[in-house]
Amino acid sequence: MAKIYAVGDIHGCLTKLKKLFERISPDPERDTVVFIGDYIDRGPDSKTVVEFVLSLKYQLKNVICLLGNHEQTFLNYYLHQKDGDLFYLNGGETTVASYGFIDTPKGKKINVPERHLHFFTSLLPYYETDEYIFVHAGIRPGISLDKQTTDDLLWIRHEFIRYFNDFGKIVVFGHTPLPEPLFESNKIGIDTGAVHGGYLTCIVLPENKIIQV
8 A cells, every 4th residue: 555754844954854764665666755845944954955855856756845934935035035034034044054155246146056946946835635635834724725825825823723623634734843743633733843853753644653753
């Protein structure tokens, strides 16, 4: 039976990410790995985390990479020169330090390789299977998935967390750091604060097996 390995918020924690993948062994043809977003910021190794995830795309057939609010804020800053204060307030200085700068005719610019920029701009807002919805932050109750706003998918917290009725499918999410994985009838939370000294969490579905580093 094919499995899904969903990985919580990484935030530049390369050592934990490497150790996690030493402990899990998805079938390269059959299984699916889903990253829930927030690869960058706060932790020290944003660039090499992205490199590691890109390398997995060559090793595994089914790797799904979702957009997190930190990637969206980074793109707003890097591509559109907006949300700079928000980017730095949320730990962006570690991402800038990880990539470094290059000189351009218009001045210094963050040295983001083209393949990394393509990675950031190709991240998905959500991923859906027959039984699960994978999304970074959550979904707004009472609104169909195709009508959700990007802001809600990337930033929502309390309205989603405190909703206990059926979403139609189990929602697997990150974004809100918790001391341990959250299991409720309608949702599973897998951000356990890796960058804040907590665990980096992977859940194996459909068996609900937790693997942590």
